Amino acid sequence: MNGFLPLVVDQALAAAVRAPSPQNTQPWRFVVDGPRIDVWLDRDRVLAVADPAGREARLSCGAAIGNLTLALRVNGVRSRVRILPDAAEHDLLAVVSIEGNTRPSTLDRRLTEAIYRRHTNRRPLSEREVPASARASLRSAALGEGGQLEFLDASGRYAQVSALVRRAETELATDPDFRAEAAQWTGRSADCPDGVPTTGFGPPADVPGVVSLRSSHENRSIPPRQFEQDPVLAAVLTRDQGAAADVRGGMIMERVLLTATAEGLATSFLSQPFEARSTRARLLAAFRDLGQVHTLLRIGYGLPTRMTARRPAPEVTTVRSAPKVPAW
Incomplete structure (x- = not known):
């Protein structure tokens, strides 16, 4: 500087x-x-x-x-x-x-x-219900930034979107180019100033869940754990589309994430269907009547994990x- x-x-x-x-x-x-x-x-x-x-x-x-x-x-x-x-x-x-x-x-x-x-929590969350008051706070956070937060269980899109997440994870986990790129940025030491350290990984799932977390973020040196079977999923949206909307969508997303943190909630991202070729268009189409979907969030209660540098x-x-x- x-x-x-x-x-x-x-x-x-x-x-x-x-x-x-x-x-x-x-x-x-x-x-x-x-x-x-x-x-x-x-x-x-x-x-x-x-x-x-x-x-x-x-x-x-x-x-x-x-x-x-x-x-x-x-x-x-x-x-x-x-x-x-x-x-x-x-x-x-x-x-x-x-x-x-x-x-x-x-x-x-x-x-x-x-x-x-605020940090990304890739570990299992509890089955404790996210109360209506917390959901309302998260929706208000998105609205305050000019966007929308759509809870998938309330919108009827839960089964469709969770299936896309699973399909995308299967595709990416077997894509050698994606795996090589992910390997460049993951498994780093805890004091590394970028990338995802092993301390930020989650355990393998002992039984398949409704949605799949990234296989590239699994720490196989620790015992498998059961993940929540009915995770709360939400989508961050804007009415407009395009590159400028992506930037605005990030502002909305961060407001939602900070509100979740302030409410004592843990969050992580389900980015796979945006990144896999076979699911990207289908995911965008699933929300077309609402606008542009920018990210999918997994929300719930969990134990704190280490923040990345x-x-x-x-x-x-x-x-x-x-x-x-x-x-x-």
């Missing part, structure tokens, strides 16, 4: 890099130029086999933007996000502009604290000129 940043902006960038990303690739870069923070897609960290169009990578960058703006707001800084419409052709995805002061809400503080506890914010940030944070 060149130059020095106000503490508020430092903290916001540190929050941004805590966003989730496929295989913990962290496909983002930031350029700070006065009151403007540009968010760039790092093409070198886009998964060529699993995510050739960069859809999941843009989703991750959107999640980073969500953390960035939330952390600014909790420190009294108002910002505006402009998502660029040609995000598919241009690696500059969005511009975050610092515009003045604001008063953070209690919810802002609660969700900002959740940034540093991140590259430090200075490593992914260039400072052209430091902003002057508005004073009260």
